[in-house]
Amino acid sequence: MSNLLELQGVTKNYGAVRALKGIDLTLRAGEVLALIGDNGAGKSTLIKVISGAIVPDGGRMLFEGREVHVRRPEDARALGIETVYQDLALFDNSDIAENLFAGREPVRHILGVPFLRRAEMHAESARILSTLKIHIRSTKALVKELSGGQRQTVAIGRAVAFSQRIVILDEPTAALGVPEQEKVLELVQQLRGGGYSVVLISHNLEHIFRVSDRMHVLRQGETAGVLSRSATTPEEVVQLITGAKRLVH
Amino acid sequence: MTTPGAGSDSAPTSLAQRWLGGRSDETRKELVLRWVMTNAAFVGLVALIVISTMLSPYFLTEQNLFNVLRQWTMVGLIAVGLTFVIISGGIDLSGGAILACGTVVGALAMSKLGAAGAIVSVVFMGAAFGYLNGAVITWGRVTPFVATLGTMTVARGAALMLSDGRTVITQTPEWFQFWFGRGFIGPVPAPVIIAGLFFVAAAIALRMTRYGRLVAMVGDNEVAAYRCGVNVPRVKRSVYVIHGVGAALAGLLFLGRLGVGEPASGALFELNGIAAVVIGGTPFTGGAGGVGLTFIGLMVIGLTYNILNLLSVSPYAQDIARGVIIVVAVMFSVRSIRARR
Numbered sequence: 001m002s003n004l005l006e007l008q009g010v011t012k013n014y015g016a017v018r019a020l021k022g023i024d025l026t027l028r029a030g031e032v033l034a035l036i037g038d039n040g041a042g043k044s045t046l047i048k049v050i051s052g053a054i055v056p057d058g059g060r061m062l063f064e065g066r067e068v069h070v071r072r073p074e075d076a077r078a079l080g081i082e083t084v085y086q087d088l089a090l091f092d093n094s095d096i097a098e099n100l101f102a103g104r105e106p107v108r109h110i111l112g113v114p115f116l117r118r119a120e121m122h123a124e125s126a127r128i129l130s131t132l133k134i135h136i137r138s139t140k141a142l143v144k145e146l147s148g149g150q151r152q153t154v155a156i157g158r159a160v161a162f163s164q165r166i167v168i169l170d171e172p173t174a175a176l177g178v179p180e181q182e183k184v185l186e187l188v189q190q191l192r193g194g195g196y197s198v199v200l201i202s203h204n205l206e207h208i209f210r211v212s213d214r215m216h217v218l219r220q221g222e223t224a225g226v227l228s229r230s231a232t233t234p235e236e237v238v239q240l241i242t243g244a245k246r247l248v249h
Numbered sequence: 250m251t252t253p254g255a256g257s258d259s260a261p262t263s264l265a266q267r268w269l270g271g272r273s274d275e276t277r278k279e280l281v282l283r284w285v286m287t288n289a290a291f292v293g294l295v296a297l298i299v300i301s302t303m304l305s306p307y308f309l310t311e312q313n314l315f316n317v318l319r320q321w322t323m324v325g326l327i328a329v330g331l332t333f334v335i336i337s338g339g340i341d342l343s344g345g346a347i348l349a350c351g352t353v354v355g356a357l358a359m360s361k362l363g364a365a366g367a368i369v370s371v372v373f374m375g376a377a378f379g380y381l382n383g384a385v386i387t388w389g390r391v392t393p394f395v396a397t398l399g400t401m402t403v404a405r406g407a408a409l410m411l412s413d414g415r416t417v418i419t420q421t422p423e424w425f426q427f428w429f430g431r432g433f434i435g436p437v438p439a440p441v442i443i444a445g446l447f448f449v450a451a452a453i454a455l456r457m458t459r460y461g462r463l464v465a466m467v468g469d470n471e472v473a474a475y476r477c478g479v480n481v482p483r484v485k486r487s488v489y490v491i492h493g494v495g496a497a498l499a500g501l502l503f504l505g506r507l508g509v510g511e512p513a514s515g516a517l518f519e520l521n522g523i524a525a526v527v528i529g530g531t532p533f534t535g536g537a538g539g540v541g542l543t544f545i546g547l548m549v550i551g552l553t554y555n556i557l558n559l560l561s562v563s564p565y566a567q568d569i570a571r572g573v574i575i576v577v578a579v580m581f582s583v584r585s586i587r588a589r590r
Binding site: 053072074077083089090092094104105107113114 | 459460465474477479532
């Protein structure tokens with residue numbers, strides 16, 4: 001498989017705190033890469049770099065072998081990278097269709113004024129939800145009326161519906177009930193089946209071993225090891241997370 | 250109340266549910282109750298009209314109602330701008346002062362630039378004050394309350410300085426007096442038409458255009474809006490400009506009606522405007538609401554004043570009544586589950 005996204009020596013400091021100390025990361029086309037590490041290992045910072053939410057202090061980012069500069073979320077979006085943030089970045093007072101289309105609403109210009117195509121938004125939203133096998137009664141329901149699992153599926157749906165290449169999921173199963181977790185894992189597998197590359201942050205090793213192809217373990221802002229699922233065990237991963245073992249590469 | 254989201258996967262079953270947009274696990278009684286709570290301001294307005302009609306024979310007459318509308322055009326124009334500002338998660342206290350400065354600038358410009366020049370100057374002045382608010386908030390990172398408090402003081406000071414603290418007397422042409430002051434088209438006062446057009450344009454912008462979504466997104470979840478590629482600071486500046494223009498238009502209506510620039514005019518209009526927005530049901534927390542709701546809120550305030558006047562209730566007691574209404578209205582708006590746009 002070819003490398004779709006490559007990070008080389010990415011660093012990020014917050015004042016005296018060195019959040020990322022030179023990370024090399026590779027994401028191949030059509031794989032699920034799990035990003036693993038203890039709290040504060042740098043997982044969230046790293047995906048924020050990829051998604052353009054923060055600008056790294058140093059390092060390079062290559063997309064399909066070509067160097068790219070991602071300084072804003074729009075830059076990442078333009079590359080086909082969509083992110084589902086941990087703190088469910090939804091608009092509570094807006095309805096499902098408005099959330100799915102947030103920031104890229106379809107419009108019709110009348111006298112130069114961009115009028116929303118609401119009917120199209122709702123029809124298209126219903127189609128997106130049904131492709132993803134998400135069952136929500138009406139796309140006119142407000143997001144704050146939804147359950148935690150439904151909210152998460154809307155957030156993922158938004159990323160998936162518009163991503164061309166890469167979907168980044170930050171703890172998508174946290175704070176969900178077991179049936180809802182299953183639903184989300186199913187979505188991840190569906191994504192890989194659809195040819196997307198997925199970066200999955202999770203604390204749940206069982207989930208990771210079920211859906212990921214490779215695992216990138218971070219510890220204290222550095223890479224502790226990169227593992228292939230078929231060639232490792234949960235015990236080894238735990239040793240890497242805790243620092244009991246280290247694979248220099 | 251049942252837990253939101255529970256059982257919402259099943260299809261609606263009854264006609265009441267389809268009409269009132271309820272969930273399948275609600276009884277008809279709960280649905281009606283919820284509709285009443287959600288549309289508290291509208292229900293309150295209808296109740297107010299019914300009770301007032303019974304209390305006074307003068308209340309439900311064409312002349313009285315259009316009088317009320319005309320009296321509240323100025324506060325209404327400020328309230329429209331405030332609706333944008335509050336939906337975006339901000340607040341603006343400078344409306345009354347911008348109005349006052351507008352009357353003075355308009356009166357002074359009238360003799361030198363003519364009425365058309367005066368209109369352009371005043372609107373430009375309003376936009377400039379609004380932009381100042383937005384710039385201080387976005388670039389200066391000052392909270393909206395403090396930033397607009399500052400602009401309020403500056404605009405009031407500018408009005409007093411330009412007018413030397415006195416009423417500015419000026420001559421206004423007939424057509425200006427007609428459209429901004431005393432004219433009628435049929436039974437409808439011309440200023441009501443101007444304010445009405447502003448309301449309608451604002452309602453269309455908020456409900457039907459992409460811009461309305463941007464304002465709501467910024468007020469609902471600023472971080473998410475940024476992540477969705479919204480230029481958050483620009484949207485914020487724009488709502489304060491709209492507010493400034495509305496307040497300036499209100500100043501022109503004052504000038505048209507009274508024919509003078511008055512540095513003391515518009516006092517507390519911003520608070521009545523905020524009250525109209527909040528009574529209508531637009532939540533203070535932003536992210537939802539609409540101009541239609543603000544119109545309902547404005548009418549609740551206006552008709553309350555009106556009926557208390559018709560009944561010759563003392564103005565001091567009126568203030569108490571108004572205060573109580575605002576607080577009760579907010580209690581309902583907090584309880585309402587679905588704030589509509």
